[in-house]
Amino acid sequence: MSRVLIIESSARQQDSVSRQLTQQFISQWRAAHPADQITVRDLAVKQVPHLDIDLLGGWMKPAGQRSPVEQAALDRSNELTDELVAADVVVLAAPMYNFAIPSTLKSWFDHVLRAGVTFKYGDTGPQGLLTGKRAYVLTARGGIYAGSPSDHQEPYLRQVLGFVGIHDVTFIHAEGLNMGGDFSEKGLNQAVAKLAQVA
Template identity: 80%
Template sequence: MSNVLIIESSARQQDSFSRQLTRQFISQWQAAHPADRVTVRDLARNPVPHLDADLLGGWMKPEAQRSAQENASLQRSNELTDEVLAADVLVLAAPMYNFAIPSTLKAWLDHVLRAGVTFKYTETGPQGLLTGKQAYVLTARGGLYAGSTSDHQEPYLRQVMAFIGIHDVTFIHAEGLNLGGDFQEKGLNQAKARLAAIA
């Protein structure tokens, strides 16, 4: 049995294209792997605070020196990190906002990229500690950005995943969703077909 962790980050709910992709992913995955456990964390419904002094204090101070706020921030970070550590498969649903990922997803990443937990520093540089995991990134984009210099999603997320040791990363882009004509239908159908092929 494997653990699958889904991270939703779209600010929209019913009208979200990235959520359509995650719903299809979950349905297909559960049909193919009925014994697997699927956990969904919705960063729109339950946003994670941005990195602040309390979280840094929780990470860096000895327990006896932490304030109540720092302990609470550390506990939240531990909960999020424990979910990632327990996951065999990580799915990031990431609509493109202003050429990049939603700030809610960035805040989540800031909680789980932790020295000594998900990566470590060595004499030869950083080393990821989450080896052996598989990741899927499902994006929804208003325009056509894949492979262009305007795409700041895929390069960033590939680097972040590699930084913590996840190198098996599959990107599925639903593009052209706001271009009008048949772009939306074509872009969504292409993404869904790719999803069906990998399931």
């Protein structure tokens, strides 16, 4: 049995293409792997706060010196990190907002990229500690950006996932969704077709 962790980050609940792709992924995965455990964390429903002084205090202070607020921030980070560490497969549903990822997803990364837990520094530099996992990134984009200098999503996500040791990453882009005409239909159909091959 594998554990699958799905991170939803679209601000929209209705008419969200990234959520549509997520639902297709879940349906296909359950059909192919009925014994697997799937956990969905929706960052729009239960937002993760931005990195702040309380979380830094929770990470850096000894237990006896933490304030209740710092301890609560640490507990939240531990919960998110434990989910990621336990997962065999990670799915990030990431619409493109202003050429990048939603700030909610960035906040999630800020909670789980933790020295000594998901990565460490050695003599040759940083080393990811979450090796052996697979990741799928489902994006929804109003324009067409893949492979262009305006695509700040894919390079960033490859870097941060690789930083913690996750190098087996598959991107599925639904592009041209706001361009009208045949672009939006073609972009969605291509994403759906690629997603059908995943499970």
